[in-house]
Amino acid sequence: MPAANLTAAQASLLAALPQRPSALNPYRNLDRALVRQRWVLGRMRDLGSLTPAEYERALAERLRVVRHESAFLAPHFVERALAAAGAPAPRRVETTLDAALQAEVVGILAMHRRRLREHGAHNAAVAVLDNRTGEWLAWEGSSDYLDVDHGGAIDGVVSPRQPGSALKPFTYALAFEQGFTPASVLPDVPAHFPTAQAGVQYSPRNYDGVFRGPMRARAALAGSENVPAVWVLSRTGVPDLLRLLRRVGLTTLDHTPDHYGYALTMGDAEVRLDELVAAYAVIARGGIWRTPTMLRGVRRDAALPDVPAEGERILEERTSFWVADVLSDGDARAFAFGSGGSLDFPFPVAAKTGTSQSYHDNWTVGFTREVTVGVWVGNFDRSPLRNSSGVTGAAPIFHDVMQAAQRRAGSVAPLRGELLDRPADLHPRSVCALSGRDATSLCPRVHTEWLPGGRPSPCRWHQQTRGRTVVAWPPAYRAWASRHGLLDASVPPPVSDPDRRHEVDARRKASTTATAALQIVNPPAGAVYLRDPTLRDEFQTLPLRAMGAGRGGSLRWSVDGRLIGEAPPDGAVEWPLAKGDHVVTVTDARGRRDEASITVK
Numbered sequence: 001m002p003a004a005n006l007t008a009a010q011a012s013l014l015a016a017l018p019q020r021p022s023a024l025n026p027y028r029n030l031d032r033a034l035v036r037q038r039w040v041l042g043r044m045r046d047l048g049s050l051t052p053a054e055y056e057r058a059l060a061e062r063l064r065v066v067r068h069e070s071a072f073l074a075p076h077f078v079e080r081a082l083a084a085a086g087a088p089a090p091r092r093v094e095t096t097l098d099a100a101l102q103a104e105v106v107g108i109l110a111m112h113r114r115r116l117r118e119h120g121a122h123n124a125a126v127a128v129l130d131n132r133t134g135e136w137l138a139w140e141g142s143s144d145y146l147d148v149d150h151g152g153a154i155d156g157v158v159s160p161r162q163p164g165s166a167l168k169p170f171t172y173a174l175a176f177e178q179g180f181t182p183a184s185v186l187p188d189v190p191a192h193f194p195t196a197q198a199g200v201q202y203s204p205r206n207y208d209g210v211f212r213g214p215m216r217a218r219a220a221l222a223g224s225e226n227v228p229a230v231w232v233l234s235r236t237g238v239p240d241l242l243r244l245l246r247r248v249g250l251t252t253l254d255h256t257p258d259h260y261g262y263a264l265t266m267g268d269a270e271v272r273l274d275e276l277v278a279a280y281a282v283i284a285r286g287g288i289w290r291t292p293t294m295l296r297g298v299r300r301d302a303a304l305p306d307v308p309a310e311g312e313r314i315l316e317e318r319t320s321f322w323v324a325d326v327l328s329d330g331d332a333r334a335f336a337f338g339s340g341g342s343l344d345f346p347f348p349v350a351a352k353t354g355t356s357q358s359y360h361d362n363w364t365v366g367f368t369r370e371v372t373v374g375v376w377v378g379n380f381d382r383s384p385l386r387n388s389s390g391v392t393g394a395a396p397i398f399h400d401v402m403q404a405a406q407r408r409a410g411s412v413a414p415l416r417g418e419l420l421d422r423p424a425d426l427h428p429r430s431v432c433a434l435s436g437r438d439a440t441s442l443c444p445r446v447h448t449e450w451l452p453g454g455r456p457s458p459c460r461w462h463q464q465t466r467g468r469t470v471v472a473w474p475p476a477y478r479a480w481a482s483r484h485g486l487l488d489a490s491v492p493p494p495v496s497d498p499d500r501r502h503e504v505d506a507r508r509k510a511s512t513t514a515t516a517a518l519q520i521v522n523p524p525a526g527a528v529y530l531r532d533p534t535l536r537d538e539f540q541t542l543p544l545r546a547m548g549a550g551r552g553g554s555l556r557w558s559v560d561g562r563l564i565g566e567a568p569p570d571g572a573v574e575w576p577l578a579k580g581d582h583v584v585t586v587t588d589a590r591g592r593r594d595e596a597s598i599t600v601k
Contacts, residue, residue, distance in 0.1 A: 008054060009061035012040040022148060026065045034063070074102050076141030076155040081294045094296040096135035101128065104404040109143040112397050116377060119393060120386040122147070125156030125376045126397065127277045128405050131367065134281075134290035136274075137405065142380075151380040160252045160270035161361045161378060165224045166354030167245070169283070169323050171265040172221045172229075174236045174244050176319040182218040182326055183429075183436040183449045186228035189213060189480045190543050192527065193234055196258035200528040204230045204266070205540070207355075208336075213480045216436045218449070221326050223336035224353065226266060233265045241265065247314050248279035249289070267354055276365055277374035283323050283350070284367035286420055287315035317423050318452075324350045324419045325450065327366065342395035348419040349402060353391050359384050364391075364398035369419065370409035373402050426450040432459040434471070442469045479545070482570050518548045518592040522572075523584060525596040531577055543572040546586045546594065553589025561585075 003011070016036035017024050026033040038059065045055040074097055081095045105126050116124060128138035141155035172180075189211050192201040204226045206212075211227065220228035233241060238257040241264055245253055250271050253260075260269055278292045289308040308314065326332060327350035330339060337343060342364075343351045351366030361378040362385065377393040378385065385393065431438060433445035442462035463472050470488045473481045481487040522545040523529070531540055544557045544564070557564045557573045559582050565573040569588075577600050585595040 007061060008041065008044070008050060008058040009037070009063055012044065012058065013037040013063060016040050025148070030065055037063075073097075073099055073106070074139055075145045075153075076157065077102075077136070077139035077294065080139075080155070080158075084295055096130075096133075096137065096294050096296055097139065098128075098137040098408055101404060101408045102138045102140070105138045105140050105401055108397060108400045108404065109140060111400075113143065115396070116393065118386075120383065121377050121379060121393060122150040123152075123154075123156055123378060123380050124394075124397065125159075125273055126401055127157050127274050127374045128401065129277050129281050129292060129372045131281050131284045131290075131370060131372055134278075134292050135296075136292060136294045137371065137408070138401070139274075139294070154380050156376055156378075156380070157273045159380070160272055161376065162267050162269065162356035163271050163276060163363050164267035164354030164356045164361070165226075165229075166276060166352050166363045166365050167267045167269075167271075168221060168224060168229050168265055169327060169352055170244055170248065170279070171233050171236070171241055172217060172326070173283070173315055173319050173323050174241050175217070175232045176322050177316060178236055178240075180217060180232070181449070181451055182216065182221075182322050183431045183447075183451060184217045185214045185434075185436040186217055186220050186231055187213075187476050188215045188220065188225055188227045189477065190522070191227065191231065192522075192524070193230060193262050195261050197528070200530070201524070202230070202262050203529060203542070204262070209541070211480060213477050213484070214434060214436075216431075216433070216447075218326050218329065218332050219335070221323075222329050222332035224333075225336075229265045230262045233262050238262065238264055244314075245279070247308060248282050249275050249308070250279060251275060267356060273363075273374050273376050276363075277372050280352075280365050280367055280374070281372040282314050283320045284369065284372055284420075285320075286317045287313050287320040289314050318426060321418070321420045321423055321426070321450070324367075326350075327352055328419045337391060342391070342399040345399070345402065347406065350419055351395075351398065353395055361385075362393040364394040366398065366402065368402070368406060368409075371402075371405045373398055373405055375401065422450060425452055427453055432461065435459045435461040437461070444469070479570070479572075483572065518546060518586065518588050518594050520544070520546050520584060520586055520594045520596045523596055523598045526598070527596075528599045528601065529577060530601050531579065540577045541574040542577055544575055544584060544586070545572045546588075556587045558585045558587075559583070 006014070013026065013033060016033065019036070023029070024033045024036055041050065041055060041058050044050045045052065050058065077095070077097055081093060082089060085093050105128070109124055109126065124143040126138060126140045127136065129135070130137050139157055141157050142152045144152045146152055188206070190203070192203050195202050206226045212225070215225060215228055238260060242253060242257050242260065252271050252275070253269055274292065282289055289310070289312045291310055328348050330344055333343070347368065349366055349368055351364060354363040356362070360382050361376060363374070363376050365374040367373070375394040375398045377397070427450065428448050429438060429451045430446050431449050432443040433447050434443070437459040438456040439446040440458050440462065442464060443459050461471055461473070462469055471481070471486065473487060478487060522543060529542065546555055554566045554568055556566050557575070559575055564575050567573045579600050581597065581599050583595055583597050585593060587593045
């Protein structure tokens, strides 16, 4: 409408807005805007721009403010598409956006907005990629472009944030490339890992504070356990993981391996949602890279400055199959996430959640054969969320968007079976649920895994003695088994595993000196511990253990002279981590003592 057609009441309302556009926004506070409008009308009357009669008519006019919907559906996407098209802008730009799917995504975010507000989340971003073509089908950057108070114009799809556990699948992919399988058993026990900072030990904890002992890689990845993931990374190497993450298109990881350390697998680094979606799509294609694009007929956009060659194989086909199979295994993740929730679908979907440090961001990323979907929930001002994780925040949105994307892809019928085509060299093998080795008649629980052929490696953990089946715990798990009342002292640990022989040798060497002196083995003297901001206080504990006390009596543990508790010689006392310098002291029944100085930051 031309300005000449405005009434005095309408013109005065508009004239008032530039002074304080946010505070006088008529969409949010019409009453305050009208107060300012009446002041403008008064000034117009005083200056002679309005007669007394015109002034009275303007005051009496009732103004109705109607929100005008944006003429374009995906403002963030359009801005990036125009930038990718280059200058000068062509007369016609044909994008890859699926307008119908984009409209559904906008509606889904609107439906979840109230729920997100209850968790303190004001922003959300969604991206949907066609796996076959590499075309972006949906792209929503903030859930409300016009939300000025919460940075609605910021594009969350390309804003780097910490992805939390959403990076773990690539740690396991690297391990599978190096010889691990979903049946490989990983230690979920208290452990310390050295860092690049002298004297600083990294001691990861799981989100629920529980250590589950030996875990097959399938359960560890599906349940998103932290400790096994860090152990795997300690074997595969941070440099190799960083190299893999860069190869799958993550361009924001520009520091050295020492900078990230073992926390890299926990997502302690910032990535972009669009690049993470493209990385997951590599797995969905069986390990093949395809450059994402938002322009029809254009294979490489300016938004992705340094990506692999088109069609390059990044991961082995077998590796991709295993990762997809684990991430789509609802039974394997049920112990951690339950069943019947937002990660369950009537068709095969591989999905992974992530929650960043201090609960600032949560994510869910996953794929089918046809599409890959990524969702981020958080706040652009980095304020933390309340009682929200990837499961409760992003996953419900992911569920609805994935359903919509699959409908658009024409594949929503209930399907079962493998998500990806199974490589010909993998065959079903029965493995022991505890040891991950080929099951024997002594193994009480058996699972089927898709594994390569070859000479059987029978389970040696389960043995028969005195007419009953017992577990011969490897050294790495004996302390955990003892604490849970599962240790049978009459059964020696198996030593057939080459990776464990050095631990057995160390245990034997330690046993020769155990009677000589009482010695604290955890924490090590001079260790520095970092509190994990993603864990609740009750999970931030340090197990205190010693050796050389013999079998009689109990050990008394003190920190800074204050008694913490008592434990049997093969047991442990949990001490809640407190910041500062501390002296840990242990005393046995014979009056012998040892101490260790540590620091908690």
